[in-house]
Amino acid sequence: MTNTKINKSFLIILLGILAALGPFTIDMYLPGFQRIAEDLYTDEQHVAFTLTSYFVGIAIGQLVYGPIVDKYGRKKPLLFGLSIYMLAALGCAFSVSIDMMIGMRFLQALGGCVGMVASAAIISDVYEIQARPRAFSYIMLVMGVAPLIAPSVGSFFVEHADWYYIFYFLSGFAFMVAMLIYFFLPETSQYIHSNKLKIKIIALDYYQILKNKTFLFYTLAGSIAMSILFAYISSASYVFLTLYKLDKTTFSILFAINASGLIIGSYVNGILTKKMDYIRIANFASVLLTIISFIVFLCAFLIENLAYQWIVGGLFSILFTIGFINPNATAASLSPFTGNSGSASALGGAMRMGVGAMVAAAIGLFQGNSSVTMFLTILVLAFLAMVFLIFSYKKAKPIAEK
Secondary structure (H helix, E strand, O other): OOOOOOOHHHHHHHHHHHHHHHHHHHHOOHHHHHHHHHHOOOOHHHHOHHHHHHHHHHHHHHHHHHHHHHHHOOHHHHHHHHHHHHHHHHHHHOOOOHHHHHHHHHHHHHHHOHHHHHHHHHHHHHOOHHHHHHHHHHHHHHHOHHHHHHHHHHHHHHHHOOOHHHHHHHHHHHHHHHHHHHHHOOOOOOOOOOOOOOHHHHHHHHHHHHHOHHHHHHHHHHHHHHHHHHHHHHHHHHHHHHHOOOOHHHHHHHHHHHHHHHHHHHHHHHHHOOOOOHHHHHHHHHHHHHHHHHHHHHHHHHOOOOOHHHHHHHHHHHHHHHHHHHHHHHHHHHOOOOOOHHHHHHHHHHHHHHHHHHHHHHHHHHOOOOOHHHHHHHHHHHHHHHHHHHHHHHHOOOHHHO
């Protein structure tokens, strides 16, 4: 259905800001790892567990919120989740031990991930199927600004105040988003359920969603394509800082350049989907992604001491093409659902997080002494994403295509 009472430009900005809460929460406190370790009498390896607990919280939280946003609508769960996030962020700031902070980060993720579930469900409520990829692209465009500025903001707090001010900021940021939602976002769902939330019913609902071929294949395709981003993030610091021995300032600039590739790709995709079929765009982008990945892998494999500028160019091109795949695959995967779009969004998000986490773990285990491992992983993932997208187009077309 289409809700004409909502200013859609404002809605995209609001949902983009809501989605940006995730990257802010992940990236902003990274510059404070050393200071956190000193204050909590531990080491940076244990501080890294706060990141792990956050990802676990996201995966679990999405599955919990899916049925909730279908039963109670989008607005109330958003306000509830953001309230948990705000309190947990303050809990992080006042942590007196690393164990306490690990627990607070888990709760922070459990509260904040409601935005990931509700945002996709709201897009399904408000936009017609063909317009959804454009909406997802513009949300990614707004969200993509967060990784560009989050480390710099975090560094500012660490250098001029202290690490816990980062969490004061995150709590205040979440409060601002909650106020915008409370005053300006109407309830968008027309399918609020009256049935009770029972584990058996929830499990059956998730099972029925998973049986839908359109959802399964397009979610897998999007998850695999998005896991390329996880492979890059997991390898980037090792490749550029350890292997190429670049300084942190240069690394931050290169990280921002590559992140802008994803932003630009999402923006161009939003323009193209106005005139072209969004699934064909994703299919073409997946073929292009595989070709680019193969060329970059070949260069890294054959050319010893390949200049890092070429690696940056290859990564920029790879992330640029992902900007065409992920929004469109997400829109296609949710196209069969109306009343339970929240649960479908939650299950899809959990699957994307699961695939990405496995890829990141594999990269950590098999990291070699060159960039070849990273690009080989990216090539394999690109090929698999292409296969799933093309297979999906032939066997499980989204609703608008049937």
